[in-house]
Amino acid sequence: MRTLEKNDQFGFDGLHQSLLPWQPTRATGLAMLQQFLPKAGRIYQAQRNEDSGSGNHFNVSRLSPYLRRRMLSEQEVLAKVLGQHSPSDAFKFVQEVFWRTYWKGWLEHRPLLWQGYQQDLREVSDTLAGDKWRRDSYNRAVDGQTEIQPFNEWVQELRETGYLHNHARMWFASIWIFTLGLPWQLGADFFLRHLLDGDPASNTLGWRWVAGLHTQGKIYLATASNIRKCGAARVHTYCDHDSGLARLATSAQPITETLSAMALQKQPLEWPKPFAARGESTDGLGLLLTDDDLALDLPFQPTGVVALPASPRSDVAATSPLVQAFSKGAIADAVQRAEIAYASTLRAPSLTADGLDDVMQWVDAHGIKELVHAYVPSGNNQQTIAQLQTVLAGRGVRLTSFMRDYDRLVWPHAQKGFFQLGKRIPEFLAAMELAEAPTEQKAFGD
Numbered sequence: 001m002r003t004l005e006k007n008d009q010f011g012f013d014g015l016h017q018s019l020l021p022w023q024p025t026r027a028t029g030l031a032m033l034q035q036f037l038p039k040a041g042r043i044y045q046a047q048r049n050e051d052s053g054s055g056n057h058f059n060v061s062r063l064s065p066y067l068r069r070r071m072l073s074e075q076e077v078l079a080k081v082l083g084q085h086s087p088s089d090a091f092k093f094v095q096e097v098f099w100r101t102y103w104k105g106w107l108e109h110r111p112l113l114w115q116g117y118q119q120d121l122r123e124v125s126d127t128l129a130g131d132k133w134r135r136d137s138y139n140r141a142v143d144g145q146t147e148i149q150p151f152n153e154w155v156q157e158l159r160e161t162g163y164l165h166n167h168a169r170m171w172f173a174s175i176w177i178f179t180l181g182l183p184w185q186l187g188a189d190f191f192l193r194h195l196l197d198g199d200p201a202s203n204t205l206g207w208r209w210v211a212g213l214h215t216q217g218k219i220y221l222a223t224a225s226n227i228r229k230c231g232a233a234r235v236h237t238y239c240d241h242d243s244g245l246a247r248l249a250t251s252a253q254p255i256t257e258t259l260s261a262m263a264l265q266k267q268p269l270e271w272p273k274p275f276a277a278r279g280e281s282t283d284g285l286g287l288l289l290t291d292d293d294l295a296l297d298l299p300f301q302p303t304g305v306v307a308l309p310a311s312p313r314s315d316v317a318a319t320s321p322l323v324q325a326f327s328k329g330a331i332a333d334a335v336q337r338a339e340i341a342y343a344s345t346l347r348a349p350s351l352t353a354d355g356l357d358d359v360m361q362w363v364d365a366h367g368i369k370e371l372v373h374a375y376v377p378s379g380n381n382q383q384t385i386a387q388l389q390t391v392l393a394g395r396g397v398r399l400t401s402f403m404r405d406y407d408r409l410v411w412p413h414a415q416k417g418f419f420q421l422g423k424r425i426p427e428f429l430a431a432m433e434l435a436e437a438p439t440e441q442k443a444f445g446d
């Protein structure tokens with residue numbers, strides 16, 4: 001592995017588990033949701049844009065590490081929120097959850113984009129290695145040693161907690177690209193390796209949106225006045241000169257696209273077929289868990305459970321120890337939950353695998369004839385699944401994926417801009433029986 005960051009050289013030693021800001025369990029996610037519920041309506045709408053500083057993000061849910069791994073599903077979070085607030089009071093929160101689904105679906109419609117971005121990232125990272133000026137500038141940024149104080153604080157918060165507020169992510173990405181002049185690909189990689197919720201779709205496309213590559217010609221420019229207003233907790237003790245906000249770029253052009261037309265091309269989607277019941281006997285039917293989907297509402301009863309380890313987040317540098325610890329804990333929690341949920345059908349001891357060899361040995365030892373997993377979206381796990389499919393096929397074992405109804409419902413509408421999807425939110429909520437069917441076409445939130 002190439003290594004971009006000297007600070008990331010220390011390996012995972014397990015100690016980081018105790019440094020995690022939140023326990024990587026579904027129970028913790030549910031407790032956080034319960035605590036946030038009273039605020040998910042008008043309070044969220046009014047206060048969600050404030051970055052209140054590390055450890056003080058009580059205006060937002062901080063559920064993203066759980067939603068990203070489907071330790072909590074989008075549908076159940078929406079159901080809880082709409083159980084306490086009317087759709088019109090909760091519309092901002094509901095809309096944000098659908099932003100996540102929009103990015104996931106949009107990326108699924110471009111199945112070559114993730115590999116294209118990986119290739120681009122490797123090239124940009126190689127170029128950095130041979131360019132001392134840029135490398136120094138990159139190192140100052142990721143070490144939080146720039147002349148922009150709030151930026152340095154965000155770096156520290158990200159490294160120490162694995163979380164940044166949405167507004168901070170937008171400002172950070174904008175300053176990275178337009179003030180520091182660094183390649184967006186390296187910024188997206190830095191985020192992905194350090195965010196507990198690091199997600200190939202929301203993150204890569206979020207960076208591209210800020211850079212002006214998603215909505216053509218429309219960049220997001222962070223301004224000193226907006227940071228002073230919504231990030232007051234960070235900067236109220238400094239004047240713009242001392243905080244470095246006076247240095248922010250005040251105008252910028254969209255950056256040049258480096259992904260190929262092929263990578264950006266929309267393709268017809270081939271969804272996995274709905275899972276077909278196997279009749280009475282589910283002998284030899286194993287559940288394969290990945291950290292893309294740790295939900296256990298399954299269309300079958302497994303006789304064995306095996307979990308893949310989380311794939312490294314990057315080809316060019318190490319995943320942060322916090323992210324490794326969270327993912328590892330989340331997978332262990334899911335296996336434990338599965339052991340309880342399927343105690344009556346499980347015949348084989350469950351396994352948290354270290355790699356594909358472990359999975360193969362387990363499959364052989366327990367006579368597994370078919371492994372079933374929730375659909376794995378664009379990202380690094382897809383490659384692991386493709387490798388697994390090849391080795392399993394060599395042994396005559398089937399690998400079957402099933403798709404969640406929620407994704408099947410919403411992703412087809414994530415092909416263009418968010419507006420196209422957003423206006424259908426009332427229909428989606430009605431289809432999930434979370435709200436009454438809309439009587440007329442109204443924009444969501446009216």
Ligand SMILES: Cc1cc2nc3c(=O)[nH]c(=O)nc-3n(C[C@H](O)[C@H](O)[C@H](O)COP(=O)(O)OP(=O)(O)OC[C@H]3O[C@@H](n4cnc5c(N)ncnc54)[C@H](O)[C@@H]3O)c2cc1C
Nearest residue numbers: 060061062063064096097100166169197198199202203206
């Ligand atoms: C440059 C950049 C990179 C980002 N990288 C990621 C990432 O890797 N993973 C990730 O989950 N989100 C990412 N986001 C989106 C957003 O910042 C986070 O989802 C949000 O800050 C998570 O905090 P929360 O759970 O407290 O959000 P809340 O405000 O409480 O929102 C509730 C849920 O809605 C979803 N959500 C909210 N805002 C967005 C959004 N703008 N886009 C997509 N989903 C959203 C999340 O699942 C979130 O948990 C990124 C945004 C930007 C601008």
